Amino acid sequence: MGGRIRALRKQRGWSVQQLAEASGLSRRMLTQIELGQANPSLATVDRVARTLNTDFAALALPEGDAAGAEVDGTLAWQAPDGSQALLLGATKEPRAELWRWTLAPGGRYDAEPDRPGAQEIHHVLSGRLTLVLQTGPQVVAPGQSAVIASDQQYAYLNEDAEPVVFVRVVTGA
Incomplete structure (x- = not known):
């Protein structure tokens, strides 16, 4: 990158x-x-x-993959505890990004607001994800999904003893 x-x-x-x-x-x-x-x-x-x-995808994905071709994933963020974010693919117009996140027990990622109108869809594969929002925390269990406006301060948090793995789709960022 x-x-x-x-x-x-x-x-x-x-x-x-x-x-x-x-x-x-x-x-x-x-x-x-x-x-x-x-x-x-x-x-x-x-x-x-x-x-x-x-855009982010053009910098992070391997050459030629920013338009949505299949990729194994590009490591875009990693914490010392093993938490990580893989960018799996993206489209240019309309803008959308597909991510796979893993948060270690006690892991947290504090995000900065995206552009006005941006949204995220989260689908939890395993563990429990806590979305820390301005309106209060929202817990998403395995097999559940949540949609949030990402044009606000927010965070991802794993308050459990097992890793949480979730898929994240970003639109309009």
Whole structure:
């Protein structure tokens, strides 16, 4: 992903400092991302993508797969406890992303708001997912699904002793 960011930045004729100023990120963070030395949040990658007039999937998926071709999954986020997010595929128009998430026991991911009108569908395969929303927590059990507006502060939380595995579909982000 870092190489794609660097290539798009250079295509625009921008320095790392110019991209930092345009995206609101530090030059140090962007340098670490480009060198593959950082584990940026999904929101950070999305911010860089928007600044470069592209989308998250175009930066994260292998070349040629951003339009929805079959992929095994691209690791987009990982925590030291083993929690991870795999981007499985995406479409350009209308925008949609398919994800497979695993949260270790006690794992939490704090998300930043998406664009206005964006939504997420979550379907829990195993474990129990707690969606921490502005309106209060919502627990989703195995085999259940939930739809949330993702243009708000929210988080994914695993309060149980077993990992939670869920599929996430993002639209309009």
